[in-house]
Amino acid sequence: MQLYNLKHPDQVVSFKEASIKGLGKDRGLFFPTHIPQLDQIDELLQLDFLTRCERVVSAWIGDEFEPVIIRQMVERAFVFDAPLVKVKDGLHSLELFHGPTLAFKDFGARFMAQVLSRIASENIADGTPDDPNKSTNKMTILTATSGDTGAAVADAFYQIDNIDVVVLYPDGKISEAQKRLFTTLGDNISAVAIKSDFDACQRLVKLAFEDADINDELGLNSANSINISRLLAQICYYFEAVAQFVQQQGPGFVLSNETAPVISVPSGNFGNLTAGLFAKAMGLPIKHFIAATNSNDTVPRYLNGQNWQVNPTVATMSNAMDVSDPSNWPRVEAIFEKMGWSLDQLKGISINEAQTQAALLALTEHGYMAEPHAAVAFDAIRQLVGDSENAIFLATAHPAKFKEVVESVLKTPVKMPEKLRLAMELESHFEHCEDDFPALKSLLLKH
Numbered sequence: 001m002q003l004y005n006l007k008h009p010d011q012v013v014s015f016k017e018a019s020i021k022g023l024g025k026d027r028g029l030f031f032p033t034h035i036p037q038l039d040q041i042d043e044l045l046q047l048d049f050l051t052r053c054e055r056v057v058s059a060w061i062g063d064e065f066e067p068v069i070i071r072q073m074v075e076r077a078f079v080f081d082a083p084l085v086k087v088k089d090g091l092h093s094l095e096l097f098h099g100p101t102l103a104f105k106d107f108g109a110r111f112m113a114q115v116l117s118r119i120a121s122e123n124i125a126d127g128t129p130d131d132p133n134k135s136t137n138k139m140t141i142l143t144a145t146s147g148d149t150g151a152a153v154a155d156a157f158y159q160i161d162n163i164d165v166v167v168l169y170p171d172g173k174i175s176e177a178q179k180r181l182f183t184t185l186g187d188n189i190s191a192v193a194i195k196s197d198f199d200a201c202q203r204l205v206k207l208a209f210e211d212a213d214i215n216d217e218l219g220l221n222s223a224n225s226i227n228i229s230r231l232l233a234q235i236c237y238y239f240e241a242v243a244q245f246v247q248q249q250g251p252g253f254v255l256s257n258e259t260a261p262v263i264s265v266p267s268g269n270f271g272n273l274t275a276g277l278f279a280k281a282m283g284l285p286i287k288h289f290i291a292a293t294n295s296n297d298t299v300p301r302y303l304n305g306q307n308w309q310v311n312p313t314v315a316t317m318s319n320a321m322d323v324s325d326p327s328n329w330p331r332v333e334a335i336f337e338k339m340g341w342s343l344d345q346l347k348g349i350s351i352n353e354a355q356t357q358a359a360l361l362a363l364t365e366h367g368y369m370a371e372p373h374a375a376v377a378f379d380a381i382r383q384l385v386g387d388s389e390n391a392i393f394l395a396t397a398h399p400a401k402f403k404e405v406v407e408s409v410l411k412t413p414v415k416m417p418e419k420l421r422l423a424m425e426l427e428s429h430f431e432h433c434e435d436d437f438p439a440l441k442s443l444l445l446k447h
Ligand SMILES: *Cc1c(COP(=O)(O)O)cnc(C)c1O
Pocket: 103, 104, 105, 148, 225, 266, 267, 268, 269, 270, 271, 272, 273, 320, 321, 373, 396, 397
């Protein structure tokens, strides 16, 4: 797989390089030079989940990894299901929250962990570290989290050879459940509580990446949401959604672009939607997509004819989507351009807080408990999809992850999944650090 930098098209890299680098020159995003086409979609949709994932992933990176390695990475990454649950006739929820940290970010993070550990082990076998200027073959994932990403990344890399993870989080500003999920692991995972906010954590991470001592010593990798390996993993579950949809329609159903479901994606940084568009570009029938956002509505405003204008980010119940300048957007536009599709085919809608609460309640009338992110995607369907059409919304987090909000809106207790209950009983381990780069630097180099 070859990728080019959307800002500097002459920078062309392999998938492995793009996964290690994350971003290209001038912080440009990597984009595939070629989107592979899958034929015999009907046959593909009849395979089992892991075999289907293997086919999808191989179409992209089969030139860089042996088939047995791809199979192994897929088996180790996707250790949980993505069930398509019928909410009512014509409406389904694709539940992406059955992984270890109860949010869809587990798919991307776990696959990225497989890719990076594979690359790290190949470098060791190659003897690359003989280069005296490259002091180690160690790789350190340094990441800032406002809650969910840190947990997904930490869990995904837990006990993976040759890779350490350091998570920076704003002290006192994330929920206890979120914190427990990455501070109770130990081993190759460490956490640093920064006495400031999330923006400060992000700033510190950026400074660390610009620091030569830290880079040499630790082999930094950001593992953030623009990493191409995460997107590859996310393409897989769109195939899963359509496969289960077809099975549920029963015999006699003929899948085409017309009978295929509309998919509504609750969006923040737009990685999830980018992956969906890649799936459609590969040949998967999907009628069209809906980009559903909360009150951070830069994209819906733009799709509805206004200029691209980034307003200050506002805090909402669906806080993982509190993003006003989505970093994956250039990839979305690049796909439309490459495929010759019109952006008119992408529907955008912003759902406010009152609508989100009403949507959560409306879902319980169908016997379905969701959380605010899924509710935003569901409400978009209520507003934009006709009764005769089939639609799927992506349920990106488990209701227990947003227990407080869900309980206050629905006035019913949310059951804690076992994994979260156990983490709540373990002891947290973390270090404290001021919002001060020299202090963080000496802490990191001590590692
Ligand atoms: C990250 C996240 C989103 C937004 O996904 P993007 O790929 O950033 O658009 C939606 N829901 C949940 C629960 C998330 O954690």
